[in-house]
Amino acid sequence: MKKEIIIPAIENGTVIDHIPSKVTFRVMRLLDPKEYTNTINVALNLESKKMGKKGLIKISGRMLTQDMVNKVALLAPSATVSIIKDYSVSKKVVVKVPEMIINLVKCTNPNCITNMEEVNTKFLTIKEIPLKLRCVYCEREISREDIQLK
């Protein structure tokens, strides 16, 4: 029996699986749930052979765009994203960190103009593994552990 069965099946929507449990809520925040009106199921600490404990998010009635999926990669590069149509997986989307990350992440430099001012933050991805982002403004480099969502 599939363990995921504890979370209800959905007819149409998106499933984000293999999220490290620790970052599941941050991934949730990244998806900006106040934008959604449909059911969202979130599960934590599910058993996983691959990763010990994992998190899982199921969003009904909404197909995440590639842009959205890429944001997930910032926090959870191991995540797998499946688009569900008519109760079955219609597409698996590969998560890939975007080249430019706009207004999603805070700069860790307190003396950065983006922390002084109403300015969108912009980070350039300079390396994916291990993740290295550079603030376009102050040029501070941050890694995955430093990521704080705006």
Next chain:
Amino acid sequence: MAFKGRDVISIRDFSKSEILQIISLAKELEKKPSPELMKGKIMASLFFEPSTRTRLSFSSAMERLGGKVLGFETKEFTSVSKGETLWDTIKMVSQYADVIVMRHSIEGAARLASEASSIPIINAGDGANQHPTQTILDMYTIEKELGKLEGLKIGFVGDLKYGRTVHSLCMAMSHFKPKMYFIAPEALKMPKPYLDDLSEKGIEYVEEADLMKFCGELDIMYMTRIQKERFPDPVEYNKLKGVYRIDKSITQKMKKGARILHPLPRIDEISIDVDDTENAAYFRQAANGVPVRQAILALVTGALK
């Protein structure tokens, strides 16, 4: 390479060949003054943080090319609302001038200004981040003093943790297959991202606390001041401030033809009796700011191609 209309915000934005192009143009301008080149053009000099050397050097560069300078120097823009004012100030000033030179205490201010501006922005220092024209004039000095940039042994001495001139010069010189020596006390070592970057590029480097150990190997000794402002704890500052001092006992150990650079101002890290040795290049270095800034001003305004 098209320079016209370009901003000069970070040394990262410039390729090796672009840096060399600026240097060779600066050489020409130094040899052959062009007092009409920028006639009718206006440089806005916006110093949101005071500076003497850099500000005067830019103004001198512009005026010697026949251009005009307007601007201000102020400490008033230190509130949190600074950035807002910055955006609007830049929007306005870009209607009045052909190029803006700006210094600001907040990192990233110059990049933001370049987004607001319709004319080129030259960053004359944004907090601890970048000061690209200083870097190019450092390189111009090395080239002029030693006749080359390739394959040099470059030692950086002093505050390598906070010194933005060190970080930028290290980045820019990594185009030229150097060997680098980072000479600093434990608390002021070169930050790891820069070292990782060198490793990735296959550039050899050593880290050392003792200045005596390698001073005989260096072609360039890039000396820096240990800045009091950087230390929250004065006890810590007092422990470190005098760790390196270049005097004749050091210059006597240095290679013949080796040069000492310093972005100035110095406190006491180079003793005055070093000034008249053949190794001392720091005052010539400061003077080199003018032709280098002339070249940059002329290129970004399109007065020269």
